[in-house]
Amino acid sequence: MAKSGIFGERPVGAVTLVETPVSRSYAQKARVAFLVVAASVALVVAATASVALPLVLAVVVGLLSGGVCGLVVACVVRVWPALRVLWWWAFEIVAAVTLFVGMAYLSRATHPAVPLVLLAVVLGVVFGVGRLRRRVSAWVWCVVVRHRLRLCFAEFIRSTSRLHPGRLPLILWARPTPAGERVWVWLRPGLDLMDLDGKADKLAVACWAGEARMVRASAKHAALVRVDITRRDPLTGLVASPLSAWVAWMRDEDAPVSPAMPPLGLDLLDVPEPAPEQRNPRR
Amino acid sequence: MSTLTASPVPGGMPADPSVSIFDPVHVGVDEFGHPVRVPLIYRNLLIGGEPGGGKSTLLNLIVAHAALSLDCRLCLLDGKQVELGQWKSCADVFVGPDIMHALATLRRMQIVMDNRYAYLEVAGRRKTQRDDVFSPILVAIDEIAYFSATVGDKKTREDFAGLLRDLVARGRAVGIIVVAATQRPSSDIIPTSLRDLFAWRCAFRCTTNVSSDIVLGHGWADRGWSSNTISPTNPGVGLLIAEGGIPQLIKAAYLDDAACARIAIHAARMRADRKERAA
Numbered sequence: 066m067a068k069s070g071i072f073g074e075r076p077v078g079a080v081t082l083v084e085t086p087v088s089r090s091y092a093q094k095a096r097v098a099f100l101v102v103a104a105s106v107a108l109v110v111a112a113t114a115s116v117a118l119p120l121v122l123a124v125v126v127g128l129l130s131g132g133v134c135g136l137v138v139a140c141v142v143r144v145w146p147a148l149r150v151l152w153w154w155a156f157e158i159v160a161a162v163t164l165f166v167g168m169a170y171l172s173r174a175t176h177p178a179v180p181l182v183l184l185a186v187v188l189g190v191v192f193g194v195g196r197l198r199r200r201v202s203a204w205v206w207c208v209v210v211r212h213r214l215r216l217c218f219a220e221f222i223r224s225t226s227r228l229h230p231g232r233l234p235l236i237l238w239a240r241p242t243p244a245g246e247r248v249w250v251w252l253r254p255g256l257d258l259m260d261l262d263g264k265a266d267k268l269a270v271a272c273w274a275g276e277a278r279m280v281r282a283s284a285k286h287a288a289l290v291r292v293d294i295t296r297r298d299p300l301t302g303l304v305a306s307p308l309s310a311w312v313a314w315m316r317d318e319d320a321p322v323s324p325a326m327p328p329l330g331l332d333l334l335d336v337p338e339p340a341p342e343q344r345n346p347r348r
Numbered sequence: 349m350s351t352l353t354a355s356p357v358p359g360g361m362p363a364d365p366s367v368s369i370f371d372p373v374h375v376g377v378d379e380f381g382h383p384v385r386v387p388l389i390y391r392n393l394l395i396g397g398e399p400g401g402g403k404s405t406l407l408n409l410i411v412a413h414a415a416l417s418l419d420c421r422l423c424l425l426d427g428k429q430v431e432l433g434q435w436k437s438c439a440d441v442f443v444g445p446d447i448m449h450a451l452a453t454l455r456r457m458q459i460v461m462d463n464r465y466a467y468l469e470v471a472g473r474r475k476t477q478r479d480d481v482f483s484p485i486l487v488a489i490d491e492i493a494y495f496s497a498t499v500g501d502k503k504t505r506e507d508f509a510g511l512l513r514d515l516v517a518r519g520r521a522v523g524i525i526v527v528a529a530t531q532r533p534s535s536d537i538i539p540t541s542l543r544d545l546f547a548w549r550c551a552f553r554c555t556t557n558v559s560s561d562i563v564l565g566h567g568w569a570d571r572g573w574s575s576n577t578i579s580p581t582n583p584g585v586g587l588l589i590a591e592g593g594i595p596q597l598i599k600a601a602y603l604d605d606a607a608c609a610r611i612a613i614h615a616a617r618m619r620a621d622r623k624e625r626a627a
Contacts, residue, residue, distance in 0.1 A: 220508050244379045244597075259573070265572030278572035280594050293572075304376050306601035308469050312610035 085321045087146050099139035107131025153215060156208055203241035210246045210272050210294055211236045217271040221264060232256060243299035245274055268292065369420035370478045373413040375406060384598050386590045389484060390520045395529040396420040396563030397575065398511040403529040405433045405551060406600045407490055408608055410527055411435050414486040415615035417623055421485045423457065424577025425450055427494030434608045437616040447500040454511035457487065461515065461523040475521035484523030487515060492530040493537045503602065531621035532559050551575040552586035564589055
C-alpha cells in the first residue's frame with residue numbers, strides 16, 4: 066500500500082509536469098511503438114541484409130537495428146508529454162536562458178556591474194516610453210493568455226469524461242490586437258468547435274478578459290480555431306464616412322434646415338380625438 | 349473599383365465620384381481600424397438591434413452609397429418617414445406609414461422582377477451585370493415590423509411578408525437588393541422563412557443573447573459572438589456577417605443629418621442632370 070502523509074503521497078515541493086493518466090497513456094503508446102517499429106525495421110533490415118550476409122548474421126543485424134530504432138521511437142513517444150510542456154514554456158525558457166547567459170557573458174567579458182546597469186537601462190526605457198511599454202505589455206499578455214487558455218482547455222477536457230486527457234488542443238501562436246489578443250489553436254482528433262460552445266465566458270474569465278470569441282480560422286482545416294480575447298474596446302471613436310468628403314465643398318445653406326410644413330398639430334392638445342370606430346353589432 | 353476619397357475641384361463641383369452599386373459599400377471600420385467594405389450587389393442584408401444601436405446609421409450609409417451610384421435606383425420604405433426621408437428626392441418611390449402604398453409598391457417591384465427575368469431569359473443570360481440595360485434597385489426598409497406586424501390587418505401583413513420574401517428570394521440575380529432593418533426580427537415580426545433568406549446580417553446591440561442569435565443566426569452567442577455585450581454607450585458598434593461568413597466587430601461610419609442632406613442634394617442633382625442629358 067502506498068505511503069500517505071498529511072501532504073499526500075508526493076514529497077513537498079514536487080511539481081507535476083505531466084499528469085499521471087497522461088503519463089500512463091504515453092507509456093502504453095511507447096511500448097506499442099517500440100514493438101511495431103522494432104518488428105518492422107528488423108524484418109526489412111534482415112531481408113535486405115540477407116542478400117549480402119549469411120542468414121543468421123542478417124537476422125542478428127535486423128534484430129539489433131530494430132531494437133535501436135524501436136528504442137529511439139519509444140523514447141520520443143514516452144517523453145512527448147514532456148516535450149509538449151517544453152513547447153508550452155518555450156518562450157520563457159528561451160528568454161531566461163538568453164538573459165542569464167548574456168549577463169554571465171557580459172560580466173565575464175567586462176565589469177560585473179555592466180550587465181546590471183544595462184538591464185536597468187533596458188527596463189527603464191521599456192517602462193519609461195509609453196508606446197514601448199504598451200507594446201511589450203501586449204506581447205506579455207500574449208504569453209500569459211497562451212498559458213491561461215491551456216489550463217482552461219485542460220479543465221474542460223478533465224470535466225468531459227468522453228474526452229481523452231491527452232487530447233489537449235495545441236496552442237499555436239498568439240499575437241496582440243487593438244482589442245486584446247488573437248490566439249490560434251489546433252484541435253486534436255476527438256475535439257471540435259462544438260465542444261467549446263457555451264464556454265466563451267469561462268475562457269474570458271480564465272484569461273482575465275472581458276470577452277472571448279471562438280471561430281473557425283480556416284476553411285481548409287476544421288481543426289484550426291481562432292480565439293479572440295477582448296480586454297478593451299478600440300471602437301469608441303467616431304468614424305467618418307468617406308462619402309462626407311464628397312460633399313464637403315457644399316455650403317451648409319445648401320442643405321434644407323427649415324421644414325416646408327408649418328409646425329401645426331405637433332402637440333397632443335393640437336390634435337382632436339378621432340371618431341370612435343364603428344363596431345359590428347352582431348359581435 | 350473606385351476609391352471614395354475626396355477630390356474637390358477648387359471653386360466648383362467635385363469631379364464625378366463615379367460610385368457604383370457594383371462597388372463594395374464602405375460601412376465603417378473593424379477592430380483593427382481597417383475599413384470594412386461590403387459588396388451588396390446580388391446580396392440582401394438584415395439589420396437588427398435595439399433602438400439607438402446604429403441600425404439607421406448603417407441603413408443611411410448604404411442608401412447614401414446607392415444614391416450617389418447613378419447605376420442604381422432607390423425604393424425606400426420608412427414607417428417613421430424621417431430615417432430615409434432625406435433621400436426622397438433621389439428615390440423612384442418613397443413609402444411612408446401607409447401599408448397599402450407599401451403593398452402596391454412591392455407588387456410593382458414583383459412585376460419589374462418578372463419582366464427582368466423574362467428579358468434575361470430571352471437574352472440567354474442568368475444575371476444582371478455592370479452597365480446592363482436595366483439598373484439594380486435598392487429596396488431599403490426601415491423598421492420592417494411596422495409593415496409586417498403593426499399596421500393593417502392580418503391579410504395585409506401576410507401579403508407584405510409574402511411579397512417581400514419573393515423579392516428577397518428571387519430578386520438577387522436581376523439586381524434587386526433588399527436591405528431591411530428592425531429591432532428584433534423574431535418570428536412574430538417576420539416569418540422565419542423570410543428571415544433565413546437574408547445571407548448577410550448585422551446585429552447592433554441587442555438586449556439578450558437570444559435576440560443577437562435571432563439576427564446573426566443560431567449558435568453564435570455560444571461561441572462568444574453576441575451583440576448583447578456591446579456597450580449601450582457606444583452606438584454604431586455591431587457584429588456583421590458578410591463575406592467569409594464569420595461575424596466581424598465593426599463600428600459603422602456616421603453621417604449626420606447635414607451630411608445626409610448634402611449628399612442627397614448632390615445625388616438628386618446628378619440624377620436630374622443625367623435625366624436631362626438622356627432626354
